[in-house]
Amino acid sequence: MKPKIISTLFFILITFILWTACEKIDQPLKIVDQKDFPVNPDDTLYFVDSIIVDLKQVLLEDFTGQRCVNCPKASKLLHEISDFYYPRLVSYTVHAGIFAEPVPGTVFGTDLRCPLSEKLYFDFGIFATPMGQIDRVLFNGLRQIFTTNWQSVVDQQMQIPNVVNLKLKNTYYPKHNSVIVDVEADFISDLEGQYNLVVYIVEDGIVTAHLNNDPTIGPDTLYNFIHHNVLRGPINSAYGDPINSSGNITAGLKFAKQYTFPINPNWVAENCNIIAYIGKKDPVLNLVDIIQAAELKIKTEQ
Amino acid sequence: MKSIIHFSIFLLCITGPFVALSQGITEGAKVTGNIQIDGQYYTENETLGITDSSLNYRKTGMNGFANLLYTNGNFSAGMRMESYLNPMLGFDSRYEGVGVPYWFARYKTGSFEMTAGHFYEQFGSGLVLRSWENWALGYDNNLYGFNTSFSPIDGITLKGLIGIQRYFWEPYEIGNRGIVKGFDADFDLNEIFEKMADCQTRIDIGGSFVSKYEKVPKVTYVVDSKYFIDSVEWNKQTVYELKLPNNVGSWAARVNISNGGLNFYSEYAEKSNDPNATNGQIYKKGTALYSSLAYSTKGLGVFLSTKWIDNMSFKSKITETGTPPMLDINYLPAISKEHQYSLAALYPYATQPNGEFGFQGQIDYKIRKGTALGGKYGTSLTLNYSLAKSIKKDTVAISPITNSWVGTQGYKTNFLSIGDLKYYTDVNFLIDKKFSNKWKGTFGYFNQSYNKNVIEEGIYNENNMVKANIAVVDLTYRFTPSKSFRLETQGLWTKEDKGDWLSMLLEYNISPTWFFAISDEYNYGNPSDDLKIHYYNVAMGYTQNTTRFALRYGLQREGLLCVGGVCRYVPASTGLTLTITSTF
Structure with a gap:
């Protein structure tokens, strides 16, 4: 019987080896690449830039107005803090309120407000300018933070460990003056609560007049004041898109979104920046406690 | 080289x-x-369009x-x-x-046999593996590698092989064809089990598995979908890769039962998804069943065979096509009769690997000598019928990605279902009669339906069906035991294709040394007057010991040359042909 056993085993072994030597393919066609681009071949020229933020960055919202006499000083302070923490302090200016209203026929005729800035101004109950919100956290029981406390609150927020990495990619199509924004959030810690991803567009380097009462900065009217990162509008919405629908986020969660945004022709695209941040949903104030922010300039040429 | x-x-x-x-x-x-x-x-x-260029x-x-x-x-x-x-x-x-x-080297020791080099092999009826060669067809798919055979006990034969197939003179390189691996086991139950040793019914069962590994090419499809954002037209471009299998496997199981003059053989085979150039890159598995039943007794022979084939083209290169089809790993048996008479072979059947049902029945009967019909020497009668039809296929929706059936199952079919489309039929009757010591003759009638679109063009409809009637009279007169004269006349009548033909052959043999022949095939019914051509030939041959010289001059008509359902196109030609064969 021994040869029979050997031959049977041999048969089974060879059959098994050969049986495994075939591939059953249930889905013959699989996606290997996907991209969006303008149809007109002339429109396919684009410029890409991207950034990955893997340290905690802080968001400072500077509520201001061009006829706010104290605001140039606040702007100067913001720059000093920003330079110190470069590039970890992300900021934009929110032109809203009575001092942001333009005065037609004067040097203050340019309107730097937008519906979003007015909404934020009123939603967060801003009662004076200059005023800041830093990561929209509470300081002394308030989220509105006077300039005198900006440094200390920024210092405090900079010490918070990072919980989410944020990747931002801008693809700009000059022909259509449009930008495709890809945002990817990679959570590295467990978090409680519901979080939203917000993406805004801001314009830097707008030159208009500004009232001033700080002689160290200049005369009462600064005719060529350079406004930095003026909030122009939302890429998605004022309070963004939900990242999680349930109550918690588990480390390892990846969230990616792509937005296509045509840039207003009145804006200077090469001066525009995209700002993305993640905040916690709040039943009253919509979105508070910013946990991460990123900023990336729109690249408009090689 | x-x-x-x-x-x-x-x-x-x-x-x-x-x-x-x-x-x-x-x-x-x-x-x-x-x-x-x-x-x-x-x-x-000029008439046949044969020019220098x-x-x-x-x-x-x-x-x-x-x-x-x-x-x-x-x-x-x-x-x-x-x-x-x-x-x-x-x-x-x-x-x-x-x-x-x-080239090869082979040795045998005990029950073990090993071949290194090139070899020919066949598992069962060849549904999953057959390497073979036919000189006239220009076909050779020999395997180059190792082939072993081992018999651990009487009645069991195990075979294993691995190799690459011949592809003209092209050396093997990764990607230009696959590697073929195979295993076969055959069990003669009467030899294995002592209790069955004396049994008149003999049963033999077997199984095969054959696999091919090939580095497949990368195939991609691009799908564009347009949309607008603020009056700017954008395109979402999605690139799909067609995942082709590097490994394709096939298996078969067979049984052979015989008892006296009765013999039954059946083999069932399957092949895993194998998108290739023959089947239009569909992912349906292949299936085949071949069965035959033969009975013979003194003076009578009956042979029936049938096959059902679905998507069984199995080659070691997925992009291979052509006539004759090279790099076939398997062989799909032809069950139509191969005729020796030239006009009866004018419309030969070529196996359709993508799907066909076939049936053949043949009765050979010899009327005993001494009877009224048998005469002094007896009379042999042969009645043969063969049929090939489509299998029933229900198509599935095309892929929106490839805009074809590429990447889909292609169609649905039920096992053993028979479709309505006729590929081929052939009814023929032959009488072989020896009249006297000097005279003998063969008389034949053939009725054929040949779906030219399917067999030659791969177009699946009945719009080009050739219906032909053929008659043959073949008479031989023997002057002396070594000298004979043969007259062969044939006629083919059809309203389709190239119309009617007449053929005549006169042959004089001086056995075993000389032969002389003249023949003419006249396409008198060709719809074009210019092509009503006499394909005449003059031939002679000389044999010395085991060497034979043959010389022929004349016109060769174009057509298909088929052996075992595998066909080669033969173009028209004129000229002189010399053939020398010798053995030692």
């Missing part, structure tokens, strides 16, 4: 020991061989081979040299060249 280098090493290996032990090389050794040389000289023929400025063609076989006890070695200088008309131009495409 790599094969020559390989063969030189091989010769050194096998002759080296013989040089060292020179007396061993001749002791018990036997060397045999044969040679065939076919040479053609072409001439132009259509001949590619070749005045001659020559195909030749020489087989050499050395045997010494349990050891044997052999080789075949081939030359195509240039390949004769109708043979693939990629054959051009000279070389040794086939």
Whole structure:
């Protein structure tokens, strides 16, 4: 019987080896690449830039107005803090309120407000300018933070460990003056609560007049004041898109979104920046406690 | 050429020991061989469209081979040299060249047999593996590698092989064809089980598995979908990759039961998803069933066979097409009769691997001598019927990605379902009668339906069905035991294709040395007057011992040459043909 056993085993072994030597393919066609681009071949020229933020960055919202006499000083302070923490302090200016209203026929005729800035101004109950919100956290029981406390609150927020990495990619199509924004959030810690991803567009380097009462900065009217990162509008919405629908986020969660945004022709695209941040949903104030922010300039040429 | 280098090493290996032990090389050794040389000289023929340029400025063609076989006890070695200088008309131009495409060394020890080099092998009826060669067809798919056979006990035969297939003269490279691996087991139950040893019913079962590995090409499809954002038209472009299997497997199970003059054989085979050029890159599995039943007794023979094939083209290169189809790993048996008479063979059937149902029945009956119908010498009657039809297919939706059936299952079918489309039918009746010591004759009638669109063009409809009636009268008169005269007349009548034909052959034999023949095939019913051509031929042959010379001059009509359902297109030609065959 021994040869029979050997031959049977041999048969089974060879059959098994050969049986495994075939591939059953249930889905013959699989996606290997996907991209969006303008149809007109002339429109396919684009410029890409991207950034990955893997340290905690802080968001400072500077509520201001061009006829706010104290605001140039606040702007100067913001720059000093920003330079110190470069590039970890992300900021934009929110032109809203009575001092942001333009005065037609004067040097203050340019309107730097937008519906979003007015909404934020009123939603967060801003009662004076200059005023800041830093990561929209509470300081002394308030989220509105006077300039005198900006440094200390920024210092405090900079010490918070990072919980989410944020990747931002801008693809700009000059022909259509449009930008495709890809945002990817990679959570590295467990978090409680519901979080939203917000993406805004801001314009830097707008030159208009500004009232001033700080002689160290200049005369009462600064005719060529350079406004930095003026909030122009939302890429998605004022309070963004939900990242999680349930109550918690588990480390390892990846969230990616792509937005296509045509840039207003009145804006200077090469001066525009995209700002993305993640905040916690709040039943009253919509979105508070910013946990991460990123900023990336729109690249408009090689 | 790599094969020559390989063969030189091989010769050194096998002759080296013989040089060292020179007396061993001749002791018990036997060397045999044969040679065939076919040479053609072409001439132009304006009517047939044969010009210098259509001949590619070749005045001659020559195909030749020489087989050499050395045997010494349990050891044997052999080789075949081939030359195509240039390949004769109708043979693939990629054959051009000279070389040794086939050599082997084989030894047997006990119940173990090993072949290294090139070899031919067949599992069962060939549904999953058959490597074979046919010189006239220009077909050779020999395997180059190792082939083993092992019989652990009486009644069990195990075979295993691995190799690459011949592809003209092209050396193997990764990606230009696959590697074939196979295993077969055969169990003769009467030999294995003592209780069945004396049983009159003999049962043999077997199973095979064959797998192919091929580095497949990368195929991608691009799908665009347009959309607008603020009046700017954008395109979402998605790239899909068609995932082709690197490994394709097939298996078969068979049974053979015989009892006296009765023999039943059946084999079922399946093949895993194998998108290829033949099946239009669909992912449906292949299925095949072949069965035959034969009964013979004195004076009577009955043979029935049937097959059902679905998507069973299995090649070692997924992009391979062509006639004859090269790189076939398997063989789908033809069950239509191959006719020896030229007009009866004018419309031969070619197997349709993508799906066909076939049936063949044949009755051979010999009317006993001494009866009224049998006469003094008896009369042989042969009635044969063969049918090939489509299988029933319900198509599935095309893929929106490939905009075709590529990447889909292609269609649905039920096992053994038969479709409505007829591919081929052939009813034929032959009477073989010896009238006297001097006279004998064969009389035949054939009725054929040949779906030209399906068989030649791969177009699946009945719009080009050729219906032909053929009659044959073949008479031989023997003057003396060594001298005979043969008259063969044939007629083919059809309203389709090239119309009616008449053929006549006169042949004079002086056995065993000389033969002379003149023949003419006249296409008198061709719809075009210009093509009502006499395809005349004059031939003679001379045989000396085991060497035969044959010379023929005339016109060769175009057509399909089929062997076992595998076909080669033969173009029209005119000229002189010399054939030399010799064995030793």
